[in-house]
Amino acid sequence: MPRVVIVDDHDLFRAGVRASLGPRVEVVADSGDVESAVHAIDELRPDVVLLDVHMPGGGGVEVIRRVGASRPDVRFLVLSVSDASEDVIALIRAGARGYVTKTISGPDLADAVCRVRDGDAVFSPRLAGFVLDAFAGEIPAAQVDPELDLLTPREREVLQHIARGYMYKEIAAQLGISVKTVEAHVSAVLRKLQLSSRHELSRWALHRRLVEE
């Protein structure tokens, strides 16, 4: 049974998540700010940390930054109402293994926790959209490291299906590949997001900010 720490600055929400996760998951602690979250993770060594984006004292990115290196076996799953793709992508790039919205049902969330614990990536349709957005755009091939800065056609296809609301099983059936292969593609996308030289991503972020101005 995966051991979980919930990090969110809303007391009511933490209580709600704790109740809805059900018996498949053991919640060992919850904390409402960065400081106590770092302490709890260090102390209790949970399998999975459910992490909010915005919190007093630096937010989810700060938590990952402070414990990610010393506790590489702890996995982070972002659970947030945030709609800002920059925030979510920043957390994924910092090392989180997935992003689900707070409207997710209890059983689905427990499912996602188990998958993250097993080392899989959890992409909600929204996250798939953010990632496709981040990797979209055509730039001359000479400027980028194609290994890292571009998605392969297959990876793009898998992400598009996730964004269209397909489950991994359905994607596998549609594309005629195994569920394991779908998972491998998603993990590869995650790795690219975290490692790439990010010419493209920074250009994207810049563009986003300009659009927002």
Place this chain on the structure above:
Amino acid sequence: MSMSYPANPPRGGFRIAVGIGLLVLSGLLFVRAAGPWPGDTIVWPAAVAALGALLIWRAPAVVPRRPRGWAAHRSSEQRPSRRQSEPERVRVRGRPEVSRGGLGVALVLAGGFAFLWASGAMRPAGETVLAALAVLIAVALIFAPSWRRLARSLAAERTERIRTQERADVGAHLHDSVLQTLALIQRSAEDPKQVAALARHQERELRGWLADGDSRENGRTLAAAVDAAAAEVEAAVGGSIEVVTVGDCPLDERARAVVAATREAMLNAAKFAGEAPVSVYAELSSERIQVFVRDRGPGFDPATVPPERRGVRESILGRTQRAGGRAAVRSQPGGGTEVEIAFDRGDKR
């Protein structure tokens, strides 16, 4: 010499200044040819003064840029970079204009003195002028700090006023929308479906408002229009529709056809989907527009739909084809339904 400082020079201000300059020049030339003329010594001082006047005219009034909408109100830990950069931006912006105006004033004064000097008007009164000048400089030195402080407190007060107004705007919006919805939710607490619908509607509205006040609200882009259509369908039929968009494009005629067909597909999906959410995915790139609307309802066999059922055939497939795109419906009994709407943007219709 009196000089007007236009609070906010209109675009044509520069042209007007040039026009006045040319008129004055022609007048001077006329006087030189026909009437009493003090001598050519006037030319260079006048040119310097004119240049200074031009600089003053061209220097726009220092107006701090109003912080955009909600951005100014997010708490500092949420948006540290933007919040911190705001006052700085105002200050940096103010500086070049002030120095340009100052340079203009100096040039005009220098021109005036040069003229007086050259025409000999200063010689008899030389010492008086020098004394007056010394007093002026002393006064300026004495009062400069307090003027500076005054200017600064004025700027601070203006910033504060803008903040207050923003806060009032936010307050008004929260009152109109969120508080109203909360009241409605309390009144219909026994009907969970109604509560969920109200909450979803309010969430969508608030997100749209937070994300980007202007462009999305007015539905000027395809992504915003699809979002708005999803909200309408949710309000009309119920259920929940998850919209994910990648990229965006302006709302031209073709995009309008996409929105109309997508809306129809969402209506169908929401009617048959039951409790499960409807997924809408729109990919809008420079080459093509592609929209998928997927529900997890009972599904149907497209071959068995009677020809008089016009909903799907006419409003989705027909509409899309007439606008130059293509649409497809994939469904299996028990496997849900997916409608795909696609346009190539490269080709002409």
